[in-house]
Amino acid sequence: MYRNFRVVPNIIFGRGSFNQLADVIAPHRSQGSYFVFVLDDVFVGKSLEGRIPLVKDDLLLPVNVDDEPKTSYIDALVEQIRTSREGKPDGIVGIGGGSTMDIAKAVSLMLNNPGSSADYQGWDLINNPAVYHVAVPTLAGTGAEISRTTILTGPEKKLGINSDYTLYDQLLLDPELVADVPKNQWFYTGMDCYIHDVESLKGTFINEFSKAYGEKSIELCRQVFLEEHPDRDDKLMMASYFGGMSIAYSQVGACHALSYGLSYVLGIHHGIGCCMAFDVLDEIYPEGVREFRQMMARHDITLPKIAADLDDTALERMVTTALNLVPLWENCLGPDWKELMPRQRCKELYLEM
Amino acid sequence: MYRNFRVVPNIIFGRGSFNQLADVIAPHRSQGSYFVFVLDDVFVGKSLEGRIPLVKDDLLLPVNVDDEPKTSYIDALVEQIRTSREGKPDGIVGIGGGSTMDIAKAVSLMLNNPGSSADYQGWDLINNPAVYHVAVPTLAGTGAEISRTTILTGPEKKLGINSDYTLYDQLLLDPELVADVPKNQWFYTGMDCYIHDVESLKGTFINEFSKAYGEKSIELCRQVFLEEHPDRDDKLMMASYFGGMSIAYSQVGACHALSYGLSYVLGIHHGIGCCMAFDVLDEIYPEGVREFRQMMARHDITLPKIAADLDDTALERMVTTALNLVPLWENCLGPDWKELMPRQRCKELYLEM
Numbered sequence: 001m002y003r004n005f006r007v008v009p010n011i012i013f014g015r016g017s018f019n020q021l022a023d024v025i026a027p028h029r030s031q032g033s034y035f036v037f038v039l040d041d042v043f044v045g046k047s048l049e050g051r052i053p054l055v056k057d058d059l060l061l062p063v064n065v066d067d068e069p070k071t072s073y074i075d076a077l078v079e080q081i082r083t084s085r086e087g088k089p090d091g092i093v094g095i096g097g098g099s100t101m102d103i104a105k106a107v108s109l110m111l112n113n114p115g116s117s118a119d120y121q122g123w124d125l126i127n128n129p130a131v132y133h134v135a136v137p138t139l140a141g142t143g144a145e146i147s148r149t150t151i152l153t154g155p156e157k158k159l160g161i162n163s164d165y166t167l168y169d170q171l172l173l174d175p176e177l178v179a180d181v182p183k184n185q186w187f188y189t190g191m192d193c194y195i196h197d198v199e200s201l202k203g204t205f206i207n208e209f210s211k212a213y214g215e216k217s218i219e220l221c222r223q224v225f226l227e228e229h230p231d232r233d234d235k236l237m238m239a240s241y242f243g244g245m246s247i248a249y250s251q252v253g254a255c256h257a258l259s260y261g262l263s264y265v266l267g268i269h270h271g272i273g274c275c276m277a278f279d280v281l282d283e284i285y286p287e288g289v290r291e292f293r294q295m296m297a298r299h300d301i302t303l304p305k306i307a308a309d310l311d312d313t314a315l316e317r318m319v320t321t322a323l324n325l326v327p328l329w330e331n332c333l334g335p336d337w338k339e340l341m342p343r344q345r346c347k348e349l350y351l352e353m
Numbered sequence: 354m355y356r357n358f359r360v361v362p363n364i365i366f367g368r369g370s371f372n373q374l375a376d377v378i379a380p381h382r383s384q385g386s387y388f389v390f391v392l393d394d395v396f397v398g399k400s401l402e403g404r405i406p407l408v409k410d411d412l413l414l415p416v417n418v419d420d421e422p423k424t425s426y427i428d429a430l431v432e433q434i435r436t437s438r439e440g441k442p443d444g445i446v447g448i449g450g451g452s453t454m455d456i457a458k459a460v461s462l463m464l465n466n467p468g469s470s471a472d473y474q475g476w477d478l479i480n481n482p483a484v485y486h487v488a489v490p491t492l493a494g495t496g497a498e499i500s501r502t503t504i505l506t507g508p509e510k511k512l513g514i515n516s517d518y519t520l521y522d523q524l525l526l527d528p529e530l531v532a533d534v535p536k537n538q539w540f541y542t543g544m545d546c547y548i549h550d551v552e553s554l555k556g557t558f559i560n561e562f563s564k565a566y567g568e569k570s571i572e573l574c575r576q577v578f579l580e581e582h583p584d585r586d587d588k589l590m591m592a593s594y595f596g597g598m599s600i601a602y603s604q605v606g607a608c609h610a611l612s613y614g615l616s617y618v619l620g621i622h623h624g625i626g627c628c629m630a631f632d633v634l635d636e637i638y639p640e641g642v643r644e645f646r647q648m649m650a651r652h653d654i655t656l657p658k659i660a661a662d663l664d665d666t667a668l669e670r671m672v673t674t675a676l677n678l679v680p681l682w683e684n685c686l687g688p689d690w691k692e693l694m695p696r697q698r699c700k701e702l703y704l705e706m
Contacts, residue, residue, distance in 0.1 A: 002367035004377055004523075009362035013562040013602065014355035024357055170357075175561070208528075208587035209366040212595060216569040234561035242565060249366065 005248050006164045008135075008146055013173040015234070018136065021172060022053035025091060028132050033090040034058050036081055038104040040065055040096030040138065048138070048177070052095070059085060065099035068263055068270065071118035071154040074106040081111065088112075091132040097189065098142030098270065101135050105150040105166050108133035117161065118154040126163040134170040138177045140236040141189035141271065143196060143244030145171050151270070158264040158321065173241065175233040187225075187299050188271030190236055191292065193243040194221040195274050198288035199253035200246045203331035207249050214246035225295040253332030254284050254341070257325040258349060261318030266306065276303050280352040284332065307351045319346045358601045359517045361488075361499055366526040368587070371489065374525060375406035378444055381485050386443040387411050389434055391457040393418055393449030393491065401491070401530070405448070412438060418452035421616055421623065424471035424507040427459040434464065441465075444485040450542065451495030451623065454488050458503040458519050461486035470514065471507040479516040487523040491530040493589040494542035494624070496549060496597025498524050504623070511617040511674065526594065528586040540578075540652050541624030543589055544645065546596040547574040548627050551641035552606035553599045556684035560602045567599035578648040606685030607637050607694070610678040611702060614671035619659065629656050633705040637685065660704045672699045 012024060025035060034057035041062040043049050054060060059081065063073075081089065088111055094104025108130040110117050120126050135145040144150075148167045149160030160166075178186075197218040200210055220239035224232045258277035262268040268276070275292075282289045296303075323329070323346060329337040365377060378388060387410035394415040396402050407413060412434065416426075434442065441464055447457025461483040463470050473479050488498040497503075501520045502513030513519075531539075550571040553563055573592035577585045611630035615621040621629070628645075635642045649656075676682070676699060682690040 002365050002370045002373065004363055004365040004373070006363055007360060010357055010359050011562075011601075012355050012357040014560060017355045020355065020357070173562075207367060208584060208591050209364075209526075212569055212573065212588075212591040216565055220565065231561060235565075238561050238565040248364075 003249065006148065006167055007245070008168045008171050010170045011173065012171070013237075015176050016174065017172055018051060018174040018177060021093070021136065024170060024172060025053075025093065025134060028091050030090050033087060034085055036061050036089045036092045036107070038063055038092060038094045038096070038100060038107060040100040043095070043138070048095070057085060059089070063096070063100055063103050065096065065103070067267060069099050069103050069106065069150075069152055071116060071121070071152045074103065074110060074117040074152065077103065077107050078110045081107070089131060091134060093134045093136060095136040095138060097137065097139035098144040098192075101137060101142070101144040102150040102152070104133055104135070105130070105144075105168070106152060106161060109150070109161060109163070109165060117152060118156075120161045120163075121152060121154050121157060121159040123162045126161060126165050128165070130165045132169050134172060135168040136172045136174070136177070137237070137240070139181055139185065139189045140178050140233070140240040141191070141193040141243075143193065143240055143247065145173070146241055146244035147247065153264060157324075158260050173237050175231070175237050178233045178237065183299065184301065185271070187301050188269070188275055190221065190225060190239075191275050191278070191295070192271045193217065193236070193240050194225070194292065194295070195255050195278050195288075196243040196252055197221065197246060198285050199255060199332065200243075200250040202285060202288070203250055203253055204334050205250045205331045210246045210248055210250040213242045213248075214250070217242035217246055222291075226298060251327050251331035253328055255281055257322045257328040258346075260325060261322040261350070264321045265314050265318045272303070275301075276306070276353045277349075279303060280349050306353050310350065315347055315350055318350055319343050322346055356602065359501065359520055360598070361521045361524050363523040364526065365524070366590075368529050369527065370525055371404060371527040371530060374446070374489065377523060377525060378406075378446065378487060381444050383443050386440060387438055389414050389442045389445045389460070391416055391445060391447045391449070391453060391460060393453040396448070396491070401448070410438060412442070416449070416453060416456050418449065418456070420620060422452050422456050422459065422503075422505050424469060424474070424505045427456065427463060427470040427505065430456065430460050431463045434460070442484060444487060446487045446489060448489040448491060450490065450492035450538075451497040451545075454490060454495070454497040455503040455505070457486055457488070458483070458497075458521070459505060459514060462503070462514060462516070462518060470505060471509075473514045473516075474505060474507050474510060474512040476515045479514060479518050481518070483518045485522050487525060488521045489525045489527070489530070490590070490593070492534055492538065492542045493531050493586070493593040494544070494546035494596075496546065496593055496600065498526070499594055499597035500600065506617065510677075511613055524594075526590050528584070528590050531586045531590065536652065537654065538624070540654050541622070541628055543574065543578060543592075544628050544631070544648070545624045546570065546589075546593050547578070547645065547648070548608050548631050548641075549596040549605055550574065550599060551638050552608060552685065553596075553603040555638060555641070556603055556606055557687050558603045558684045563599045563601060563603040566595045566601075567603070570595035570599055575644075579651060604680050604684035606681055608634055610675045610681040611699075613678060614675040614703070615659075617674045618667050618671045625656070628654075629659070629706045630702075632656055633702050659706050663703065668700055668703055671703055672696050675699055
């Protein structure tokens with residue numbers, strides 16, 4: 001049985017295409033309603049904020065992503081929209097990196113589904129379609145713009161709301177928007193994509209569909225991180241999109257599983273967490289890790305070390321979090337993954353970080 | 354201004370996925386209605402026909418594609434559906450090569466739009482959405498499964514019905530279905546894709562989005578036509594899909610323009626017409642034509658010659674048909690294309706074929 005998967009049905013790509021945002025959403029506006037623009041608060045007071053095509057009752061909703069998105073934060077934002085405007089919005093536009101794009105997805109789902117966002121962490125638990133929602137990424141690499149999940153840290157777990165309804169209705173990919181990102185963040189987020197590709201291509205689930213996307217994505221990552229190209233932002237945006245599409249019939253693997261443990265227990269952001277985890281996975285992804293280190297060297301990246309500060313309780317929780325992600329380990333190590341990755345080996349990997 | 358383009362929103366890919374067709378369309382069935390299965394009549398009496406998941410009032414509609422689809426044929430098929438069943442169908446499934454997929458697209462549009470299909474040849478002339486329609490390609494290369502057009506030969510011109518509504522709602526890509534295609538047809542249809550890619554990549558309209566798709570598509574074509582791979586059918590299916598996506602922000606060029614003249618005036622099928630035209634385009638696409646000839650040699654392909662039989666009236670009509678395709682020439686030769694491709698040069702190209 002193959003998955004019948006849904007892709008984002010409308011895409012606009014090009015330098016300066018942000019200027020077309022008003023036109024893109026115009027057909028979705030109705031009399032008396034409004035749009036919500038979910039904006040990473042690093043842009044508050046910056047020129048990008050001034051370019052947002054706000055009209056009349058539209059709501060600008062700055063969000064803080066110093067921490068990765070929590071279910072309680074989503075619930076509070078939904079409440080904030082409900083109390084500040086009458087009726088439901090016509091649409092939600094998420095402008096920012098992976099966390100902001102995930103927040104915008106979750107908010108648009110929760111406006112049409114009762115209860116707390118924590119109730120829907122899992123697979124296909126959402127019953128009602130989301131409010132129309134548009135992704136405008138300002139960072140490239142996470143694949144959040146194209147994925148059917150929104151990763152949230154809940155009271156009990158870090159887990160996505162996985163659903164066809166989570167998927168955006170529209171992408172606006174403007175490579176000019178990623179030009180000003182700080183170097184370290186650019187690198188870590190780009191590596192999220194590179195690692196997606198390695199894990200997808202080296203996984204046991206791979207087929208020709210996911211391979212075509214993954215191979216092109218990794219080639220573009222190499223151009224961006226190991227070569228010089230004037231259009232590197234365009235290339236990284238396409239790499240991110242293709243990397244996300246590659247997961248359609250595949251899965252990520254060991255690195256993403258370990259990185260979830262780092263995020264859930266230590267609050268480490270996903271991109272840097274992936275880098276820290278990948279750097280100890282020589283045995284599983286030898287060529288990938290070798291090339292990743294070339295990329296780090298070329299861009300003068302030094303990863304933080306955490307092992308010295310880890311107590312045993314934290315360590316055990318991280319191991320549990322990582323090993324709970326069964327499909328990731330199955331993709332990575334095959335059906336016998338439990339024998340190949342006992343708790344002790346997983347713990348030792350964390351202790352190398 | 355960039356195009357906000359629509360892509361087919363649902364895809365299922367995998368060997369044997371044809372067995373899931375009943376499940377894929379099930380959510381679109383309604384009480385008292387029916388599905389129409391548009392089937393290339395070469396499959397009548399073959400095992401594939403027996404695998405079509407017909408229920409109750411469903412209509413099996415074999416179509417003949419010895420000639421490329423005419424607007425009069427579309428109108429007759431729509432009439433046939435209307436007279437043989439009450440009410441509109443829930444959906445249309447096109448099972449076959451590029452011509453059959455184009456017929457299924459056109460029929461699903463014309464069931465919801467008044468008049469003759471010839472009235473809608475052009476860009477964005479369709480007013481009402483099509484009936485839900487599903488593509489099941491049995492040939493790989495045309496990109497018809499992913500394009501927003503259905504190419505029809507009308508009383509006045511060969512031109513597509515270009516519209517977002519033309520696009521399929523669902524793709525089912527089963528590489529097993531292309532295994533039995535006769536070698537020449539496999540080659541000509543595959544070359545349609547290879548030539549798409551060359552024309553897109555060498556064109557003046559190209560951007561990073563179209564380049565990423567086009568480059569991966571051409572790489573897959575090389576694997577299929579210049580190497581040996583056990584999964585070549587999977588690769589060619591992905592090449593066709595990526596080749597179609599590459600056109601999103603690009604265009605085809607000189608070869609497709611010339612091939613339209615061959616089809617319109619002489620009734621030559623699109624795939625073989627593209628090969629005949631490409632073979633005389635050394636000056637415009639030197640590397641592409643060289644590689645194309647390697648592919649022809651490897652697969653023992655000999656192209657028919659037509660120049661000796663051409664009278665001057667036919668020749669003039671072919672030149673007019675080809676040169677009317679302005680965007681193709683603009684993409685290929687830039688804004689000064691009229692000086693670079695006068696009628697005389699175009700005529701000489703036809704006389705080399």
